[in-house]
Amino acid sequence: xxxxxxxxxxxxxxxxxxxxxYAGTVAxxxxxxxxxxxxxxxxxxxHLLKKESLTRxxxxxxDEENHISLNFHIIVAYGVSISAVxxxxxxxxxxxxxxFSGMPVDKINVYIExxxxxx
Numbered sequence: 001x002x003x004x005x006x007x008x009x010x011x012x013x014x015x016x017x018x019x020x021x022y023a024g025t026v027a028x029x030x031x032x033x034x035x036x037x038x039x040x041x042x043x044x045x046x047h048l049l050k051k052e053s054l055t056r057x058x059x060x061x062x063d064e065e066n067h068i069s070l071n072f073h074i075i076v077a078y079g080v081s082i083s084a085v086x087x088x089x090x091x092x093x094x095x096x097x098x099x100f101s102g103m104p105v106d107k108i109n110v111y112i113e114x115x116x117x118x119x
Contacts, residue, residue: 003062003103014101016060023070024054026096032085037073037113068097069107075114086110 036057059071
């Protein structure tokens, strides 16, 4: 569902794809995250996504009251604290998406799909 906000001049509609693109950009800037992941359900393989297709690793749901919930599928760097990386991701994404969209973020689920060694 698209997010809608009424203003004095009309209605603003935000597509979930826009939120996903912005959230993906914020996520890959966080320390310890190598990138977004795409899981192939057929054979269970995980693929690291390129910057052009970040939105495939994120699901965005916007409910009737314009509350956002996000699901991230990420690959983390080897040797980092997963709990520290995810806490940083959640706080950064929540703050920046709320500022960007003007809609509250209710829930962020993070799924670690793999670990990669960074040179």
